[in-house]
Amino acid sequence: MFKSDFLWGSASSSYQVEGAFNVDGKGVSIWDEWVRIPGKTFKGTNGDIATDHYHRYKEDIALMAEQGLKTYRFSLSWTRILPQGHGKVNEKGIEFYNNIINECLKYGIEPMVTIYHWDLPKTLQDDYLGWESRQIVEDFTNYAAICFERFADRVNYWIVINEPNIFTELGYLLAMHPPGKTDMKLKFQAYHHTALVHASVVKLFKEKGYSGMIGSSIAYSNGYPASDTLEDIEACRRYYETVSYYNMDIYSKGEYPEWGFNYLKEMGVAPEVTLEDTILLKEAAKLSDFIGINYYQSNTLAYNPVNGVGLTVFNTTGEKGSSKESGIPGLFKMVRNPNLEYTDWDWVIDPQGLTQSLIEITNRYQKPLIISENGLGAFDKVEDGRVHDDYRIDYLAKHIKACHDALEEGVNLLAYCAWSFTDILSWLNGYQKRYGFVYIDFEDDNLPRLKKDSFLFYQEVIETNGRSILKD
Ligand code: BGP
Numbered sequence: 001m002f003k004s005d006f007l008w009g010s011a012s013s014s015y016q017v018e019g020a021f022n023v024d025g026k027g028v029s030i031w032d033e034w035v036r037i038p039g040k041t042f043k044g045t046n047g048d049i050a051t052d053h054y055h056r057y058k059e060d061i062a063l064m065a066e067q068g069l070k071t072y073r074f075s076l077s078w079t080r081i082l083p084q085g086h087g088k089v090n091e092k093g094i095e096f097y098n099n100i101i102n103e104c105l106k107y108g109i110e111p112m113v114t115i116y117h118w119d120l121p122k123t124l125q126d127d128y129l130g131w132e133s134r135q136i137v138e139d140f141t142n143y144a145a146i147c148f149e150r151f152a153d154r155v156n157y158w159i160v161i162n163e164p165n166i167f168t169e170l171g172y173l174l175a176m177h178p179p180g181k182t183d184m185k186l187k188f189q190a191y192h193h194t195a196l197v198h199a200s201v202v203k204l205f206k207e208k209g210y211s212g213m214i215g216s217s218i219a220y221s222n223g224y225p226a227s228d229t230l231e232d233i234e235a236c237r238r239y240y241e242t243v244s245y246y247n248m249d250i251y252s253k254g255e256y257p258e259w260g261f262n263y264l265k266e267m268g269v270a271p272e273v274t275l276e277d278t279i280l281l282k283e284a285a286k287l288s289d290f291i292g293i294n295y296y297q298s299n300t301l302a303y304n305p306v307n308g309v310g311l312t313v314f315n316t317t318g319e320k321g322s323s324k325e326s327g328i329p330g331l332f333k334m335v336r337n338p339n340l341e342y343t344d345w346d347w348v349i350d351p352q353g354l355t356q357s358l359i360e361i362t363n364r365y366q367k368p369l370i371i372s373e374n375g376l377g378a379f380d381k382v383e384d385g386r387v388h389d390d391y392r393i394d395y396l397a398k399h400i401k402a403c404h405d406a407l408e409e410g411v412n413l414l415a416y417c418a419w420s421f422t423d424i425l426s427w428l429n430g431y432q433k434r435y436g437f438v439y440i441d442f443e444d445d446n447l448p449r450l451k452k453d454s455f456l457f458y459q460e461v462i463e464t465n466g467r468s469i470l471k472d
Contacts, residue, residue, distance in 0.1 A: 002466040007415035009071035011373050013117035015047045016424040020054035024092035027083025029119035030178040042316050042430035050425045051440055052447055057100055063438060064421060065107035067455055068462040072109050073372060073417045075117035078143055085121030086139050094150050101154050112157040115144050118167050131190040137200050144201040148210055156212040159292050160201045163219045164194035165247040174313055185269040192271035195250040199284030206287045217292030217372040218247050221299045222357040226335050231303035235332035239301045242331055252291055252365040254282030294373035298353030304333035316428040318344045345377055351398035358406035368412045374399050375419035377433040387439045387452035397469045
């Protein structure tokens, strides 16, 4: 059963909701720049206005309160607080986040704060190539120190970094995110720097004696072998060694899986790891209070020879079935699972995979868990002033049930944050891929908010502490 203090929540990120991209002293982030390069996002969409949460936060948080949310997960925009990435604090930025935090608290909603959700200050990219350099550790830690000083008196849940594995993959392997590179060695080095940043910030938080809980959120997909052939079983093992466990271990154990690391070393793409790194990472792994998991889908793995298929860009149009096979030659390839349904963006729908993910992470790391994102991206239609999103209700009900199954197996799950509260900007898919409980008409300059059927569904889930979906 869900504990009586279980945190039912919903999540967003600064760039995807705030808008006001050049207002009140905010500096330029790498995303402000990236969206202006032709062809980088779906039909050139950007977050200049987004949902205008910057000006509409009171209305949005009032709706959250009406739904009964126990927590609102949002991220801080680094360039709103430190327009140059370091140096002088922009008090207007601090004021905005104080307002959000206080507005949440007014309704008894626990603010869950992500310090970094991909909108790196452009100055740091220009000065030293951002995540490619170890210099990021110092700048990020100083930025986090300011966030703690200003907000930790009221914030009990801190997520240092959101999905470091995704932004380094998309930024350094697939060139779909800034800085738009395709260099595997750089990807693994940048990922290593994210782990160092996490560790340094966690250590600071603990040394300063703040009372809240701190962790980071990794995108996690459990894996299945595509068949019972030894080749596919081995491909699945290799996937865990170089992806799932690889990404998690460095944050939660302070070291990489041995086989995976050695393989990358042989390929000449392993990151540089110093003795000091390992000491810091191991210390922080112990100090972290929880592991954040963003779960959307599982992966089905098959044998991929050394001259096999490489990584390919994915479906950003919503044309079902348009994605191509993708993999890492010599390790694995990801194939379609014939037993499962897919979304219009070709994301597999696999609630049981969530139960498996929660159990395997618990078994491996023995930490409390937070689901910091889970949800369904879909085309929604307004009909007679309503949005009947039964497909989303079905998706969420099954995934919440999957959380319950994991709880029954002894997983210590503290929170579930659905992605997202209102419809928001999808980084590469524009405004047509919708996740929210609240529909926003982006064609209308007033950006009107409309509660979908899923709003009421989740309201009942929260009101009954999950019992409403367990009854049948
Ligand atoms: C996660 C990100 C979110 C969000 C979500 C949905 O990877 O942390 O910011 O965007 O995925 O992804 P998408 O918008 O691509 O469908």
